[in-house]
Amino acid sequence: MSTEPLPDTLSADAAGRHGHRFLLIGKKTIFSYHLGLYYVGLHAFQMITTFELADALRETYLTDLAAHEDQQVYYSLFSEGHWPLSGITEGTRTSLPVELERVTVDAQGERDFTRIFDATDAGCHKADVVHYRPLDPEAGYPDYVTQLVFGRDDEVHLAHKLAGAPNWDEVITTLDPQGFQPSDLAPAATLTVPSVKDPHGAAPRSPLTTGTRYEGRIGERTVSFTAGRQGWWNHTSLNKK
Known part of the structure; x- marks a missing residue:
């Protein structure tokens, strides 16, 4: 498991890999909220869905959230690749690679993305998408x-x-x-x-x-x-x- 700090960007990591980021929201049912960017075509979408997450990743998220719940700490999944979100909504994509990140915010509002669970696959299904629209x-x-x-x-x-x-x-x-x-x-x-x-x-x-x-x-x-x-x-x- 890596704790490598990542830069304050939504589409690339420290190694220059590009991909999507999805915020993890919730405890009983964990939702994934896509991080949109108005002026980057691949990311110019607001999307809410659920993914099938590995038990170990889920437990890492819930345990870390419990330890930071009273702080300005967020959690995201980084999924590498220049792939369109429409693959999920159209049902042509049924899985994606994900890495779990803890997102911390300093006094100046700068964000650091720290990987706390290494790459694994998450399942995705168009029936689980509860919102999807272009920005x-x-x-x-x-x-x-x-x-x-x-x-x-x-x-x-x-x-x-x-x-x-x-x-x-x-x-x-x-x-x-x-x-x-x-x-x-x-x-x-x-x-x-x-x-x-x-x-x-x-x-x-x-x-x-x-x-x-x-x-x-x-x-x-x-x-x-x-x-x-x-x-x-x-x-x-x-x-x-």
């Missing part, structure tokens, strides 16, 4: 903060629904979610938080405050949640041209 930097901004809802059972996560660029990318886990239905989670429903204005740009910090209770709308239905642990944050490399 459009020319799209307009919504009036209010808008989220994608995903998860399973009582684990409900929110990913910021990426509209125009520049923007910020974030995933949080909710606490005490109320009013959510299974059909909200797969495919990922759109939730609006009417009490929080969209910043219309690359927000320097999350508009949702950890520990604060919010009401949201899914269609005409009201739901509520408390903002919990942040599983990803990026307002820099997301927008680089």
Whole structure:
């Protein structure tokens, strides 16, 4: 097992290998959230899915998360190769090589990717994709903060629904979610938080405050949640041209 530090980039590692990165979100069911880049065609997609993970990789992730849960620490899978994500959504790709990384953030906001589990294969199936769409930097901004809802059972996560660029990318886990239905989670429903204005740009910090209770709308239905642990944050490399 390697603990080699990797640079602050979403598409290449220290050896210059290029590939995709997927954030790991959740405990009971582990979701994978693709790290999108507006201006890199291969990565200009917002995607949420689940992978079949090796038991040893899963246990490494859960153990390391438990040790760092109160810190700004994230977890990603690096998958080497210039392969299109559409291979997953179309069912032509059924596995991918992955390496587990711990992502730490310093006081200046710089990210370090440290490999904590070496390469193994993960299974993927188009039926497990709960959200997939291309990013459009020319799209307009919504009036209010808008989220994608995903998860399973009582684990409900929110990913910021990426509209125009520049923007910020974030995933949080909710606490005490109320009013959510299974059909909200797969495919990922759109939730609006009417009490929080969209910043219309690359927000320097999350508009949702950890520990604060919010009401949201899914269609005409009201739901509520408390903002919990942040599983990803990026307002820099997301927008680089």
